[in-house]
Amino acid sequence: MNRQILIVDDDREIRALLQDLFIDSGYRVLQANDGESACVLFSQHCREIDLVTLDLELPGISGVETFHRLKSIHPEIKIVILSGAPRYQDFNPPKVPRVDKPFSADRLLDCIHALVQ
Numbered sequence: 204m205n206r207q208i209l210i211v212d213d214d215r216e217i218r219a220l221l222q223d224l225f226i227d228s229g230y231r232v233l234q235a236n237d238g239e240s241a242c243v244l245f246s247q248h249c250r251e252i253d254l255v256t257l258d259l260e261l262p263g264i265s266g267v268e269t270f271h272r273l274k275s276i277h278p279e280i281k282i283v284i285l286s287g288a289p290r291y292q293d294f295n296p297p298k299v300p301r302v303d304k305p306f307s308a309d310r311l312l313d314c315i316h317a318l319v320q
Contacts, residue, residue: 205229205231206228206229206230206231206253206254206319207232207233207248207251207253207254207256208231208232208233208252208253208254208255208256208315209227209232209233209234209235209244209245209248209252209256210222210225210232210235210256210257210315211234211235211236211237211241211255211256211258211261211269212234212236212256212258212261212285213229213237213258213260213262214218214258217253217258217304218234218236219307221256221285222234224308224311224312224316228312228317232314233248233252233264234293235252237253237261237262237263237264238261238263238264238266238268238269238272239263239264240272241246241255241257241269242269242272242273242276244262244278245273245276245277245280246276246293249276249277249280251301252280253281253319254280254281254282254283254318254319255269255273255281255282255283255310256282256283256285256311256315256316257269257272257273257282257283257284257285257286258285258286258288258304259284259285259286259288259289259291259294260286260287260288260291262317266284266288266291267287267294269297270282270284270294272297281318281319282299282317283299283300283301283302283311283315284299284300285286285302285303285306285311286301286303286304287302287303287305290303300314300318302314
């Protein structure tokens with residue numbers, strides 16, 4: 204498969220869980236713990252990154268702002284919003300799947316497989 208996913212989440216345990224899940228499913232993984240570092244990492248590796256999982260509750264710049272910055276770097280990047288933050292429930296960009304926390308691994312993987320096929 205050799206697809207690469209960028210995990211953007213401020214929770215170290217969630218990042219570790221997602222990394223294990225994605226690696227076990229055949230993906231390569233990059234991680235960022237805030238929006239600013241995600242944007243820097245993405246700008247350096249946007250050609251190799253196939254998909255981003257994005258938490259919306261991030262320190263520094265919000266996940267919403269991070270979303271817009273990632274899209275400005277590469278408008279066609281596939282993003283899965285992975286968030287449980289109630290204050291961002293109304294942020295639902297068209298054609299961007301949302302998987303609410305707590306999430307099921309199967310539901311998340313089904314969503315990702317559908318996007319990167």
